[in-house]
Amino acid sequence: MNNPRSFKQELVSVFGQPVAENPTQYMIEAAFKHHQLDWRYLTIEVSPEDLENGVKGLRAMGFRGGNLTIPHKVEVIQYLDGTTEAAGLIGAVNCIIREGDKLIGENTDGKGFVQSLKEVTDPVGKKVVIFGAGGAARAIGVETAIAGATEFTIVNRSQERGESLVKLLNEKTDSKAKLVLWDGPFSIPEETDVVINATSIGLYPDVSAELAIDFFTLKPEMVVADVIPNPPRTHLVQTAEEKGCPVLDGLGMLVNQGVIGFQLWTGVDPDPQIMREALEEVFS
Numbered sequence: 622m623n624n625p626r627s628f629k630q631e632l633v634s635v636f637g638q639p640v641a642e643n644p645t646q647y648m649i650e651a652a653f654k655h656h657q658l659d660w661r662y663l664t665i666e667v668s669p670e671d672l673e674n675g676v677k678g679l680r681a682m683g684f685r686g687g688n689l690t691i692p693h694k695v696e697v698i699q700y701l702d703g704t705t706e707a708a709g710l711i712g713a714v715n716c717i718i719r720e721g722d723k724l725i726g727e728n729t730d731g732k733g734f735v736q737s738l739k740e741v742t743d744p745v746g747k748k749v750v751i752f753g754a755g756g757a758a759r760a761i762g763v764e765t766a767i768a769g770a771t772e773f774t775i776v777n778r779s780q781e782r783g784e785s786l787v788k789l790l791n792e793k794t795d796s797k798a799k800l801v802l803w804d805g806p807f808s809i810p811e812e813t814d815v816v817i818n819a820t821s822i823g824l825y826p827d828v829s830a831e832l833a834i835d836f837f838t839l840k841p842e843m844v845v846a847d848v849i850p851n852p853p854r855t856h857l858v859q860t861a862e863e864k865g866c867p868v869l870d871g872l873g874m875l876v877n878q879g880v881i882g883f884q885l886w887t888g889v890d891p892d893p894q895i896m897r898e899a900l901e902e903v904f905s
């Protein structure tokens with residue numbers, strides 16, 4: 622008998638270690654279901670020693686792509702066939718896309734952030750303060766500069782990482798960047814348009830942690846963004862809301878980077894609201 626059904630799903634995944642608490646599967650599979658796509662998103666624990674074999678497996682089993690999380694975002698690059706220009710500049714890949722038989726690395730963290738930012742302000746010509754200089758800060762800095770922001774103040778605890786991001790922005794984008802070492806409460810310059818927490822301060826379980834900022838210098842005209850997705854209502858988010866600032870929480874960025882990955886893998890524009898609701902359910 623002829624069976625018109627296919628029992629073979631298309632596969633995508635996230636590799637990380639630890640990875641069990643990563644909620645991306647729940648968000649992406651909610652969208653697969655909503656858009657009636659017979660796809661699966663697998664959450665897979667892969668150790669650094671097994672990353673090369675993991676990518677070979679993904680290739681051999683015809684996965685359509687995947688995400689990378691801690692600690693694989695930098696190391697994975699050597700096992701791929703190439704990266705997009707932005708991911709190359711950032712020096713980190715959080716999303717693999719299959720193009721024919723090639724696996725290409727993309728970075729959707731910064732793009733997801735810029736998409737959230739554009740919902741409240743046009744990045745062109747903006748002066749931006751970024752707390753942190755790690756992977757998230759690099760992705761946000763590069764993509765916000767590509768989107769047209771002109772001045773960056775990087776506020777970071779360690780000099781080396783801070784200098785590396787400042788150099789990247791000054792040498793590889795059209796923006797101007799400077800470093801301020803973060804050794805006490807930081808006063809936000811009056812002319813600042815956008816303030817971003819790209820550190821892990823406030824992330825579960827250390828939910829009461831506060832950024833060392835002189836909050837008197839935070840003005841209602843400044844857009845305030847926090848990358849922390851869990852919990853989304855960080856001390857910074859709450860303080861900025863009390864001040865009357867337009868606020869972006871870490872869930873928006875997480876949803877938007879997922880939206881971009883979903884589009885790249887499936888060719889379908891997912892409904893971001895379905896994805897956000899799935900995450901809110903997880904974090905409620």
Ligand code: NDP
Pocket residue numbers: 730733752753754755756757758777778779780782783803819820821822824848849850871872874875876878
């Ligand atoms: P990294 O480890 O690469 O960088 C962490 C940064 O935070 C560094 O600049 C570090 O400073 C700084 N930092 C950490 N703790 C402190 C502290 N107590 N005081 C001052 N500075 C501190 O991490 P990532 O950039 O990959 O991730 C950062 C955060 O972004 C994570 O919480 C992650 O969950 C979140 N994230 C959110 C995404 C989203 O979609 N919402 C996407 C990607 C990441 P130093 O250089 O001095 O060590």
